[in-house]
Structures are given as structure tokens and as C-alpha cells.
Amino acid sequence: xxxxxxxxxSPKKGRPGFSGVKIGILxxxxxxxxxxVFLTGTKSSNASxxxxxxxxxxxxxxxxxxxxxxxxxxxxxVVTNLSTLANRPENLPATEGAGGAExxxxxxxxxxxxxxxxxxxxxLETKCVFTFEEGAEFxxxxxxxxxx
Amino acid sequence: xRKAFTKLTLTVFALAIFGLAxxxxxxxxxxxxxxxxxxxxxxxxxxxxxAPVGGNTxxxxxxxxxxxxxxxxxxWGARLDSNVPIRIRAQFVPxxxxxxxxxxxxxxxxxxxxxxxxxxxxxxALANKMAQIDLNPANDDITASFSTNFNFYLGLDNNHGxxxxxxxxxxxxxxHGLGFSQLANLTTGALFNNGPDAFNTHLxxxxxxxxxxxxxxxxxxxxxxxxxxxxxxGNFVTAGAPSVxxxxxxxxxxxxxxxxxxxxxxxxxxxxxxxxSVSISAPLLVALDQxxxxxxxIDGCTPFTNAAEMAGKIALxxxxxxxxxxxxxxxxxxxxxxxxxxxxxxxxxxxxxxxMADDGINGAFVTxxxxxxxxxxxxxxxxxxxxxxxxxxxxxxxxxxDELNRVRVFATFPVIGGSSISHFDTVARRNLLMEPAxxxxxxxxxxxxxDLTFELLRDIGWTFPDxxxxxxxxxxxxxxxxxxxPTIRIGxxxxxxxxxxxxxxxxxxxxLKELQNGGGNHGSYVSAVAHLTNLWxxxxxxxxxxxxxxxxxxxxxxxx
Numbered sequence: 001x002x003x004x005x006x007x008x009x010s011p012k013k014g015r016p017g018f019s020g021v022k023i024g025i026l027x028x029x030x031x032x033x034x035x036x037v038f039l040t041g042t043k044s045s046n047a048s049x050x051x052x053x054x055x056x057x058x059x060x061x062x063x064x065x066x067x068x069x070x071x072x073x074x075x076x077x078v079v080t081n082l083s084t085l086a087n088r089p090e091n092l093p094a095t096e097g098a099g100g101a102e103x104x105x106x107x108x109x110x111x112x113x114x115x116x117x118x119x120x121x122x123x124l125e126t127k128c129v130f131t132f133e134e135g136a137e138f139x140x141x142x143x144x145x146x147x148x
Numbered sequence: 149x150r151k152a153f154t155k156l157t158l159t160v161f162a163l164a165i166f167g168l169a170x171x172x173x174x175x176x177x178x179x180x181x182x183x184x185x186x187x188x189x190x191x192x193x194x195x196x197x198x199a200p201v202g203g204n205t206x207x208x209x210x211x212x213x214x215x216x217x218x219x220x221x222x223x224w225g226a227r228l229d230s231n232v233p234i235r236i237r238a239q240f241v242p243x244x245x246x247x248x249x250x251x252x253x254x255x256x257x258x259x260x261x262x263x264x265x266x267x268x269x270x271x272x273a274l275a276n277k278m279a280q281i282d283l284n285p286a287n288d289d290i291t292a293s294f295s296t297n298f299n300f301y302l303g304l305d306n307n308h309g310x311x312x313x314x315x316x317x318x319x320x321x322x323x324h325g326l327g328f329s330q331l332a333n334l335t336t337g338a339l340f341n342n343g344p345d346a347f348n349t350h351l352x353x354x355x356x357x358x359x360x361x362x363x364x365x366x367x368x369x370x371x372x373x374x375x376x377x378x379x380x381x382g383n384f385v386t387a388g389a390p391s392v393x394x395x396x397x398x399x400x401x402x403x404x405x406x407x408x409x410x411x412x413x414x415x416x417x418x419x420x421x422x423x424x425s426v427s428i429s430a431p432l433l434v435a436l437d438q439x440x441x442x443x444x445x446i447d448g449c450t451p452f453t454n455a456a457e458m459a460g461k462i463a464l465x466x467x468x469x470x471x472x473x474x475x476x477x478x479x480x481x482x483x484x485x486x487x488x489x490x491x492x493x494x495x496x497x498x499x500x501x502x503x504m505a506d507d508g509i510n511g512a513f514v515t516x517x518x519x520x521x522x523x524x525x526x527x528x529x530x531x532x533x534x535x536x537x538x539x540x541x542x543x544x545x546x547x548x549x550d551e552l553n554r555v556r557v558f559a560t561f562p563v564i565g566g567s568s569i570s571h572f573d574t575v576a577r578r579n580l581l582m583e584p585a586x587x588x589x590x591x592x593x594x595x596x597x598x599d600l601t602f603e604l605l606r607d608i609g610w611t612f613p614d615x616x617x618x619x620x621x622x623x624x625x626x627x628x629x630x631x632x633x634p635t636i637r638i639g640x641x642x643x644x645x646x647x648x649x650x651x652x653x654x655x656x657x658x659x660l661k662e663l664q665n666g667g668g669n670h671g672s673y674v675s676a677v678a679h680l681t682n683l684w685x686x687x688x689x690x691x692x693x694x695x696x697x698x699x700x701x702x703x704x705x706x707x708x
Contacts, residue, residue: 058246062299070245078244085250085293090333092341097283101260101275104341108291110331111252112324112570114317114586116298123310126248126586128320130329130570139246 052079056140058117060124067118075141082135085111115139177613177622178230178277180221183237183288184214191240191296192217202303212302213240213314217292219304220318223592224326226623227602229611230277236322237288240296248312249294251321256331257283258343264609269345271327274609290325292318306592316590320581323594323601327608328582329570332360337369346608347570351557352381354550355410372569373524373561376411379554382607388596389553393546394577398424400489400519400539408528408535413561415501415520419474419511420481426517427540430486432529433461437479443469448476448490452483459484462537464529467520468493473504474511477518487539488518491526499523500561522561548576555600558584572600620653631657638664638701645694656684660698670707677702 052075057067059074070078087109097103112128115138119125129135136142184192194210204219206212217238225234236251243249253271262278263270273289276282294300294314301308304315330348331340339348344361351360353371359381360368371378376399380386400414400423416423435458437450447469452458463485465476473490480488492499501520517539521529529535549555556573571584579587581594581601595602606612612621615628622628636645636657647657663676681695690698 062297074245077242078246081243081247085247085252088331088333090338090340094341097257097260098281098285099261099279099283101257101279101283103255103257103272103284104269105255105287106253109252110329111250111291112321112329113250114248114321115246116248116312117246124312126312126317127584128324128571128586129584130568131334134568135247 051144052076052136052141053144054140055142056117058139060118065122078139079132079136079141082113083132084108085113086130086132086135088131176229176231176615178225178228179233180225181233181235182214182217182221183235185237185239186210186241192238194240194296198302202301202305202307204302204304206302210240213294213300216300216302216304216314217318220315220322223315223319223594224322227594227612227621228277228326228605229613230273231280232276232282234273234276234290234326235288236290236292236325238292238294240294242297243293243295245297247295248298248300248317249292249321251290251292251318251325252329253325253327254287254289254291255284256340256345265344265346265349267343268349269331269340269343270609271325271329271346273325274327274346277611278609290322292321292325294318306590308588312586313590315592316581316586319592319594319601320586323582323605324570327605327610328601330360332368334372334568335369337363337365337367337372339365339368350380350382350607351569352379352554353377354379354554355408372559374559375413375561376550376556376559376573376575378557378559378569379550380557380604380607381554382604384603384606385555385600386553388600388603389546389549389555391597392578392580392600393548393555395546396541396543397545397547397575397577398541399545399575400521401537401542402525402529402535403429403538404536405531405534408531412521412525413501415503417473417477417504417506417511417514417518417520419504419506419518420477420514421517423517423519423539424541426487428462428487428517429538430460430462430536432464432489432535432537433458433485434530435463435465435480435483435485440470443471447471447493448479448488451479455483461485462487462489464526465490466493466526467491467496467502472507472510473518473520474507474509474514477504477514477516478510480518481514481516485516487516487537489521489526489529489537490518491521491529492523494523497523498562524561548573548580616653618649618653618655620651625653626650627654627658630655631661633657636660636698636701638698639705641701641704643694643697643701645690645697648689656689660702664705664707670705673705673707674699674702 054070054075057069059070060067092104094102094104114128115135116124116126127138186192192210192214196209198209198212204212204215206215255272256269257272257275258269260275260279260283272284300314301311302314331345332348348360355377399411401411402408435448435452436445436454437448437452439445440449443449446466448465449469449471463480467490477488501522504520557569558571558573572580572582574583579589581590581599591598615622616630618630633647636643636647647655649655678699681698684690685695
């Protein structure tokens with residue numbers, strides 16, 4: 001038996017009158033704060049995010065198949081995305097759902113993240129990780145102490 | 149019909165309908181809706197023209213991505229039963245180098261009406277299924293982001309070659325979103341929001357003899373690293389394991405004392421015979437040597453001083469000192485040991501078992517297998533006299549399970565070695581969809597005898613679509629809308645013969661109706677009924693008297 005009422009749910013849309021620019025700024029701030037909170041391992045956003053550097057080639061050119069080291073911009077992009085997707089905050093606030101259920105929104109975290117890196121045979125080696133540390137280790141990203 | 153007869157004659161385990169232990173069922177395949185949240189012209193809406201590939205008929209890149217997504221969703225939808233649609237909020241976006249994609253639950257719930265276990269967190273799609281209502285109607289259930297940085301194989305036929313197969317990756321990640329993941333913190337051991345979840349409720353540590361919710365935080369944190377000792381205790385996975393996992397595993401195992409017995413995580417050497425090529429079981433003896441500069445008495449860097457006692461034993465040696473792995477192994481060989489075990493020293497206390505390189509000199513003199521252990525396992529071996537180990541191919545255990553066929557989850561040290569606990573162990577053979585890595589030999593089939601993901605989802609509370617409630621999934625059911633009357637009726641006559649259910653999902657009444665609708669004349673119908681009921685008698689499913697009642701009723705039936 002399919003529930004026709006579920007079809008009411010739709011992709012999140014901005015409220016009427018709430019401009020795309022404002023939404024963009026808000027999302028940007030949320031993403032930056034989330035990454036900072038995760039990377040510092042605290043609930044505080046006072047500390048600067050850690051910088052990472054690459055120790056192995058993880059970029060494969062889609063056209064040529066050539067592999068290379070990631071640029072700093074690419075590293076930062078991976079770090080930001082991995083931090084958000086694999087974020088596992090604790091003591092998240094619970095709300096009451098239908099029928100008295102206790103609900104917790106996971107805030108976009110607690111994902112399994114499938115990673116890939118080039119292997120010695122020219123193929124791709126994959127690994128699904130659940131934490132930033134697991135992912136950084138697999139991709140050969142290490143903290144860049146010289147950047148501090 | 150012929151297929152049904154064949155199965156029938158082989159069946160001696162028929163179950164009476166009223167005795168059938170069918171699980172509660174709502175009958176419907178889960179409707180899984182992929183909600184495209186990409187902006188125009190990107191991701192799922194990318195208008196780049198493409199040629200059809202592997203059964204994917206999309207004509208643009210975006211369309212093919214969406215078709216592959218829905219295909220993977222439909223595979224799960226056909227397997228799972230829910231009367232609440234599951235919504236996957238999906239997008240294709242740049243995720244950066246090395247990130248293929250991700251998925252997970254949007255939210256979790258507990259203590260809802262219909263929950264199987266109290267105070268236990270459930271991924272929202274499963275919670276909705278159990279509650280039979282949408283507990284969080286303002287939100288979607290699973291979130292999935294995949295990368296535009298990769299050339300995925302977008303065909304639906306698994307003919308992916310060297311490319312990552314999008315459908316396989318999606319099946320894996322969707323399974324995480326459906327409940328194949330645990331929520332506790334593996335570093336501190338703390339449970340998520342002070343409660344167990346449906347997944348870690350089934351994690352059993354065979355060393356401690358406890359499930360994860362029964363442990364303290366400290367015990368859980370240690371358990372997450374306990375290689376080979378954390379198993380899934382759910383009945384469906386355990387029952388399915390023999391049809392999926394092959395016998396035989398190359399392993400190093402502590403065999404005594406019982407308190408520390410079990411497989412250990414090990415590293416291999418580039419010298420000496422491989423572990424796979426030997427079959428050794430022997431007592432362990434700590435190698436003692438003279439203390440060299442920068443070393444100690446148990447680092448094996450000089451000839452052993454207890455060589456007289458070492459013959460026939462496995463030498464236990466500490467890493468470090470003023471020598472490399474190969475010299476330690478050579479000294480063990482010279483002392484008459486049958487194998488060498490080198491465990492991490494304090495300086496490498498937080499490292500996994502290392503691979504051991506040859507120094508170009510001593511490796512050639514090593515004639516015994518040499519393995520490395522993490523420090524914690526090495527220290528355990530000092531627990532007193534009577535410690536023994538084995539190494540080699542163990543043909544009595546299925547690769548990926550323990551002695552009781554409980555399937556191992558991936559517990560390794562250090563945890564950052566990859567993907568701990570929320571996956572099956574990488575030692576599993578055949579390869580499983582829910583190991584940390586996607587391998588090229590995976591199929592798109594998610595249940596035994598090809599895989600165990602579906603069985604695990606059943607263990608945490610998912611059921612399968614079963615329209616007639618006979619305990620057989622619709623897509624495997626001989627008749628998905630069986631006549632489940634308690635007695636066999638033919639026309640208007642109730643024969644009073646119990647209507648039995650066969651394991652393939654057909655009842656006796658189903659088979660008789662197939663004959664009735666077979667298109668033959670009355671004579672051929674009665675003859676077919678006689679043949680069938682004779683088989684049932686020979687299989688001792690009915691008595692001769694009951695056969696007579698059925699045949700009499702068939703003889704009186706007016707066929708159209």
C-alpha cells in the first residue's frame with residue numbers, strides 16, 4: 001500500500017521573499033562553521049581550521065587518464081566535503097516526531113563516503129569511510145604543520 | 149507447472165499454513181523516490197548528449213545518471229517492504245579529488261509506536277517502515293551526493309570494465325542509508341545520544357562475550373579494534389553465510405589460553421615462506437638475546453640465548469632495537485624456531501602490524517614464516533605459560549565468519565586503517581557488497597547466495613515484500629497470491645484436507661488450481677490430480693484417505 005501523502009514532500013525550497021543570495025550566504029556560513037567545528041574537534045569556532053597537504057597522487061584527469069598530485073585548492077575542497085559528509089557530532093538535539101517518537105536530525109553527517117585513489121595497476125582503489133580521519137588517511141592527506 | 153512439480157516431489161519439509169512462522173508483512177514493495185535537487189543544467193540535469201550504454205537508455209548525461217540512480221533504488225525497493233515511500237534527496241555535484249560519493253540517513257528515531265526495540269535508534273527509513281507512518285514528513289529519508297569529478301560507468305548491466313560502476317556504489321551507499329551503519333563513536337566508545345542503535349545491537353565481541361550495548365564505553369572503544377573478534381549475531385546473516393562464504397582462510401590465530409584465543413591481525417614479510425604456504429601450530433616462546441647498544445633482551449637482534457628451548461616453538465620477538473625484521477627472523481631460524489612473530493615496540497604502539505621488508509642480506513637465510521602483530525596483541529601473548537598459536541590456511545572456517553558461521557564485521561587497528569565496524573570484514577570470500585571496498589567481481593544481487601546485505605537488513609528489522617504473507621518474497625514466490633485457506637477446497641467441496649504450504653511459496657490448493665486452469669478436458673484434469681496426489685502420498689504429505697477425498701472432489705468438478 002503506497003502512501004499518496006508522502007508525495008507532498010518535495011525538494012527544499014526557499015521561503016517566498018527569501019532571496020537566493022541570502023540563502024547562499026547562509027549556507028556558506030553554515031558550511032564554514034561546520035568544517036571549523038569538525039576540524040578543531042570542539043564545539044567552538046574560535047580556532048583556525050587545520051591545513052592539509054597531499055602525500056600521493058589522487059587526481060586522475062578525466063580526459064587523459066593522467067594522475068597527479070592535487071592542488072591546494074583541490075585539497076581544501078576535499079577536506080571541506082569530507083568534513084561535512086563524515087561529520088559525527090555528539091549530543092545532537094532531539095525533537096518530538098509523530099506519535100511521540102524521539103527524532104534526531106543528523107545534519108548531513110553520519111554518511112558513508114566512498115573514496116577512490118589510483119592504484120598501481122592504473123585502476124581505482126575504493127574505500128568507504130565514516131570519519132574524516134579514515135578518509136584523510138586513505139587519500140594520503142596529512143596535516144600541513146608548516147602552514148601554521 | 150513442471151517446475152512446481154519438481155520442487156514438490158523433493159519437498160519433505162512442507163509446513164502447514166497455520167504452523168508457518170511467517171514474519172509480519174505489509175505486502176508492498178517499498179517505493180523509493182529519487183528526489184533530484186540539482187539546479188538546471190548540472191548534475192542530473194546535465195544536457196550533454198551521450199550514447200546509450202549497458203541498458204541505460206538516457207540520451208543526456210544527466211538523464212543517464214538519474215536512470216542509474218533509480219535503477220539502484222528499484223533493486224532495493226523490490227527487496228524491501230514498506231508502506232511508507234522512501235525519499236532519497238540526491239544530487240550530482242563536484243566533491244573534490246578522490247570523493248566518489250556518499251549517502252546516509254537524514255535522521256534517526258527511537259521509541260516510536262511499532263519500534264522493535266525500546267530506546268534504540270533506527271535510521272528514519274526503517275523507523276517509518278516499522279511505524280507504518282512517516283515520522284518526519286517534512287524531511288526526506290536518505291541523502292546522497294555523488295561526484296561529477298568521476299567518469300562512472302552508467303550502464304545497468306554491471307559491464308563496467310575498469311570504471312567505477314555507479315549502480316554498485318549506489319547499492320552500497322543506499323544500504324548505509326537504509327540502516328547498514330552504526331552510530332557510536334569508535335574513539336570514545338560513547339553511544340549515540342546515550343542509546344544503542346539497530347545495527348550495533350547485533351555486534352557481538354566474542355572475546356568479551358558481550359554485545360555492544362552491553363559494554364562500557366571503554367570496552368566498546370577497544371572492541372572496535374579487535375580484529376576478527378567482532379561478529380554479527382543476527383539470525384538471517386548467520387543462516388545465509390554458508391551459502392555465500394567459502395571455506396578456507398589464511399590466518400594467524402592464538403589457540404591458547406582460551407581467554408585470548410582467536411584470530412589476530414597480522415602483517416607479512418618480504419622474506420621467508422608465506423603464511424599461506426605453511427600449516428603450523430606450536431607453543432610460543434619469548435626469544436631472549438644479549439642486550440646490544442640501543443636494544444633490549446627481547447628484540448632478537450643477537451643470537452638467542454635460549455636457543456636450546458626454541459626448537460619446535462614459535463619465537464616471540466619485539467620490534468625495534470639495532471636491527472631490522474630480517475635479522476630477527478634469521479636469528480629465529482638459526483635457533484630452530486618454526487615461525488617468528490614480531491610485535492610492535494612502544495615506539496610503534498599506535499601503529500598497525502607493519503609489512504616487513506628484507507634488508508638484502510638476512511632474508512635469504514630465513515626459512516620460517518614471519519608475521520608482525522600490533523603491540524596490544526603482542527603484549528597479550530605474555531599472559532603466561534601455555535600460550536600457543538597457529539598459522540596457515542585454516543580449511544575449517546569460512547572466510548569472513550567465525551567457527552559458528554557468525555559473519556565478521558571489519559574491526560581493525562588502527563581504526564583509521566579504514567571503514568571500521570559498519571562494514572563486513574575484508575577477509576570475506578566471496579567478496580561482499582558491504583565490505584569497505586567495491587571490488588570488480590560484485591554483482592547487483594544483494595541477497596544470499598550472492599551476498600548478505602539483504603540478510604543484515606532483515607536482522608535489523610526490514611521485511612521483504614510478501615503479498616500473501618507466506619514467508620516467501622514476492623519475486624521468489626511460486627504464487628505471490630496464494631490460496632491460504634486452511635483446507636483444500638475444489639469447487640464448492642471442502643475436502644477437509646489441510647492445505648499445506650511448500651517452501652517455494654505455493655500451497656496445495658495453488659497447485660490444484662493450476663491443474664484446473666490448465667486448459668485440458670475433465671479427463672486429463674482428473675488424471676493430473678490423481679498423479680499429483682499420488683506424489684503427495686509417496687512424500688507422506690497426505691494419507692491415502694485424504695487423497696481419495698481430493699480425487700473425489702476433482703471428479704465432481706465441472707470445468708468450464
